Amino acid sequence: MGCIKQIITSLTIGLLSISMFTACTSDKKKFENSISIAYGSDVKALDPVFAEDYYASQVSSQIFETLYEYHYLKRPLVVQPLLAESMPKISEDGLTYTIKLKKGIFFQDNEAFKEGKGRELTAEDFIYSWKRLLDPANKSQGTWVFDGKVKGVSDWREKMRKGLADYDTPIEGLQATDKNTIQIKLEKPYHQLIYVLAMTYTAPTAKEVVDKYGEEIINHPVGTGPFILKDWIKSNKIVLVKNPNFRDMTYPTEKDEEDPESMLKDAGKKIPFVDKLVFNIITEDQTRWLNFMKGNLDILSIPKDNFDSSIANDQIVTDLADKGLELHVNTEPDLTYIAMNMKDPILGKNKKLRQAITLAYNTDAALKKFYNDRGIVAQSIIPPTIDGYDPSFKNPYKDFDVEKAKKLMVEAGYPNGKGLPEFEFATTSSSTAVQMAEFFKDQMSQIGINIKIVPNSWPQFTQKIHDAKAQIWGIAWVSDYPDAENFLQLLYGENVSPGPNGSNFVNAEYDKLYKQALLLPSGEKRTKLYHKMRDIASEELPMIPMIHRQGYYLTHGWIENFKRHITISDNFKYIRVNMDKKKKLKPEL
Amino acid sequence: MLKYAIRRILYMFPILLGITLVTFLLFNVAGGDPAVQMAGKYATEAEIEAIRKDLGTSGPLYVQFGNYIKQIVTFDFGRSWATKQEVTRMIFGEEFRTSPMLVSVSLTFPAFFITLVLAISIGLLLTFYRGGVLDKSIMVVCLGAISISSLVYILFLQYYLGYKLGLFPISGISYDWVDKWNYLALPIIIFVALSLGSNVLFFRTIFLDEVFQDYVRTARAKGLSNKVVMFRHVLRNALIPIITLVVIQIPFLITGTLLIESFFSLPGLGGLIYNAINNADFPVIKAMTFISAVLYMFFQLLSDILYAVVDPKVQLK
């Protein structure tokens, strides 16, 4: 039987030697001036019109640029011109914005253009791109940025739906007055306009490119930005390379007080610094973590289960620090919450019951269990780092107090849960989501409330909320722009299902305040209104504010100039790879 | 023979109809309304209805079913609801080199081949020494190996061979024809480890079946040595079940392995199915169900015909 043994050994050796051999050949490629990161799920369309989820928006914003962006280092966020020459000129009534474009900005080279050379960007490109965004046929999720706010938009969309208009039909509020000037006319003051002009949704695309690729435009992004799409293998990776024709743009010369001096080491130098960006799709936490530890990934948001082995007392553990790893912690405008459906005949009608539920939930324990304490217990709907957040605010019902909760249950008419039906807690079916649901169930059992956990696929989950059929569920909101309005609208009466107000909370006083606040620019007066709304929400509790999650990122020693904010997505152009360090540190891993 | 083949091919049509009916009923009735998800957070009911119309999911069920049949006949499954990409391209890839089907096949074909060679060799060995200590202990090892969840194999082998010992890359794929095997080696080893046990047991049973046939006794009685009997007679006669097994397995090999692909970030068809289930991505599920069903039928037919060719005892009805 020697022959069988031989087969087995030769096969094993064969596999190993193939692996060794190829490992040697790939060695040479190891030290590239590139940044590699991982995403947990597939990236969808690369088109500003479809920049609806975080991943698509982040990759797109390396290729496309917007009129405005946020300063890379300053906190709180500061808006600054990107494609615009300067901040917009706003008419006295606050209804007309005039924006001048920077000159000499060119699209990236593409066959769609004459002789394959990117042509100069004009104001018309913006108008065209915004019409694409608003075109009902494109089914973009970003139409809200202009719809109902800019003059003539709703009208144009209605006509487009009926086939009575086309792209040549002008929209009154969105016009190019000359080659370099855009004029936006509003129906009523819209102070968030400047922020949406920094969102990827509003980035310009050239008409020639759209015409050439048709529906396939989602795979052929051509923008004005610092990186070009080189290779995109679905469900595997997206490779971007430096745009050789990128205009002279430089690293910021000012920093935030809290930043170390080294953040300005590259001040005034031409960006981008790296040749290549690689976005890998890696779904499993273990796979992502091991790849990072081997240096195959440069930047990683720490998976919750790897936290204990990497961080101690908010410091990186020594054996990782010895490998050159660095920890970056930042507070983000983020809110996880447990929503309750106000349309439910029992939950919706009984404030005391909702207060009792809130009191019986131990958020501190949840923070520890599910987020390793990397977050802040949310006292209200308004998260930190944005206008309207008040760190001294305490929500009386957010103190974990089972006795008080039991008393409230008696007052609500359900002593120890008697008379209450079983409530359904809707969740997605991921392990962590289900564990969180189990924790909620456990907490509620303290005051005699019975919970049935119902796991769903993601589309089923969103549909339940959309149809107002869910009873209680956990969900999160990450800010689109640094204004508390973005969170307060989650409870605005006109946004009820199928809108973002999944709690279906309708409160006349709240809605009145919301409408008033919309008309105001940022400032003390508006903040006061925000606080009043926050107080109503904190008393009525259509949702339990849970946790403001914090970002915990690890970078390898060779990554420089790294700073993160969840709202800033075009950050890769500022990051530098220190090649000497990479050559020294990476082989050690 | 030809008549038989034609009859079998004609028989595929009612089966196809059945598949279409079952998948349609299951996924159009279940799985949530994709229009809602696509419309986004600020959508109005009118916008959602417009999207439904666009997707062909509005209107009575028989109209929707008609749309479905049309898609199958034209082999155009539309665009994915989750990724907006063309479904046919998601399955077959932009080009051959990066096709998900090729990724799955590059993993499963060599792995299955290695498994076969090993399993047949070990199976023969066990039959040779049947009833002895070696036979019994290897059988227990095989049974033990298949009693452990596949997830456990993946988690541990990836951690130890990939990370701790650094023998293989942790995950990913290269599209270079040589470098590719570097990435696939560990997934292949895991695949073999996962399937070896049951295959050894399978072949052992088959060989034992043959050993007690009359012709083997005759051969032995004629004084042929055990070795000659094993290789010349038993192995040759066991070819039929082996071929059947191989051919029947092919469609499953093509559609990939869900767990391994997921943990090794391999962009193959297994991962595609996994994502499609998670997102209730009806166009992709539809297409995958349809394609795997056709593959399955085709190879089933092929195996039946091969069987008939190899074994003249089988009568074709």
Added chain:
Amino acid sequence: MIRKSQNSLWNDAFQRLKKNKLSMVCLFIIIAYIILALGCKLGLFFPSFNETNNAISYQAPSAEHWFGTDFMGRDVMARAAHGTLTSLTVGLWGTGLAVIIGTLLGSLAGYFGKLVDEGIVWLYTTIDTIPYILLVSAFSLVLGPSLYTLCIAIGLTTWVGLCRVVRAEFIKHREKEYVQAASSIGASHARRIFTHILPNVFHIVLIQFSLGFVSTIKSEVILSFLGLGVEPGTPSWGVMINNAKQELARGVWWGLASATLLMFVLVLAFNLFNDALRDALDPKLKNKS
């Protein structure tokens, strides 16, 4: 006369099984698991499996908790023991349903032939052609994940193999003398199917049931990975093993270890027992080894 030969088959099989010491050990283990599951069901063993204590989540094995605690501070040993109940329930009902459907359809198809046969063959070919995972996930999407959904989904999708075997046996048997004799004395179809032919193919059903049982227990793990497993909160080996892909990163191995160990022993015992059972019952292989 026929009865007698049947009895001797079963008797003979039992004698053979009894002689095989290993298989008796396995049978003993399986019975022990059944007792464990029943004890859990009746609240005799580990009644505190759902007791949570947030202060001791993810505690390593200790004198108090031999296999440590899980994220809710529940005793892992108690959870794993109750997982036995879940597994055996899914195995019993899921496979049981499959056996009932498969045997019934298989006997009808094999016995009546013609149109009935065509129809049933069409049905099972269709079901068999659709990938198992897609079919099960579709059922779960329709019915919502729960223990019963899991049983129904497994039952409705795994009957095909058995149906095929039973059909083939029935085709073989329906022309045999004893069936012809029964029909000549005016036995009804139902009588011929259930009292005459079925007992003669029952050993095949038993073997298939036993095999299906094992694969059902194993597929619960994969379905948990896909989020199609039992209701959250129900102790299950699948959920415990699946959670390990995250827990291992924080050094929590006891959940995985206890679930894997319990499952390993049961499945191994079942596999070994099946092997012996098949040898004992399948006359074709009777004379080997």
